[in-house]
Every structure is written in C-alpha cells, then in structure tokens.
Amino acid sequence: MSSAHSVKSLNHKFSKTELARALRLAIADEYEAIQIYEQIAESTEDAKIKEVVMHIVEEEQKHADQFWDLLARVIPEEHGIYDSAVEENKEIIGKMKK
Numbered sequence: 088m089s090s091a092h093s094v095k096s097l098n099h100k101f102s103k104t105e106l107a108r109a110l111r112l113a114i115a116d117e118y119e120a121i122q123i124y125e126q127i128a129e130s131t132e133d134a135k136i137k138e139v140v141m142h143i144v145e146e147e148q149k150h151a152d153q154f155w156d157l158l159a160r161v162i163p164e165e166h167g168i169y170d171s172a173v174e175e176n177k178e179i180i181g182k183m184k185k
C-alpha cells in the first residue's frame with residue numbers, strides 16, 4: 088500500500104531511531120489499509136468482493152503484527168511499554184465489566 092508518509096532514500100542506512108520511526112510508519116500504514124479495505128467490504132453487497140477484501144484485511148493484520156515484531160527487535164525496551172499498556176487496558180476493561 089502506498090503512503091503519504093515517507094522515509095529517507097534507500098541509499099541511506101537507518102540509525103536505530105530512524106529504523107524504529109520507519110517501522111512505526113509501516114505499522115500505521117497497515118492499519119490505514121485495514122480501515123480502507125473494511126470500508127470497501129462494508130460498502131458493497133457483492134459477496135465475492137467482500138470475501139476477497141476481507142481476506143486482504145487478514146493479510147494486512149498479519150503484516151502489522153510482523154512490523155510490530157520487527158519494532159520489538161529494534162527497540163525491545165519500547166515493546167515492554169506497549170505490553171504494559173495492553174495489560175493496563177485489560178485491567179481497566181475488566182473493572183468496567185463488573
């Protein structure tokens with residue numbers, strides 16, 4: 088999926104910070120693609136189009152997950168922050184259900 092975001096020239100070797108930034112943009116692009124594809128699927132009554140587009144959505148989610156894994160490889164300390172945020176959200180949601 089093309090993006091309005093940009094990263095430096097392919098001839099440039101990224102620093103750790105630049106690589107993390109590029110991976111975050113890639114993650115955002117995957118979620119943007121998911122949003123667009125879900126809107127396409129919801130906008131049609133054509134079952135085949137819905138099926139194919141939702142399959143693509145599943146693939147984009149896998150891509151997002153893969154980029155998250157790569158980001159965790161580049162900056163494992165940041166991944167810990169996301170993990171703790173997920174746990175915090177589960178705790179908050181758990182309290183809301185009671």
Ligand SMILES: [Fe+2]
Nearest residue numbers: 088117147150
């Ligand atoms: Fe993708």
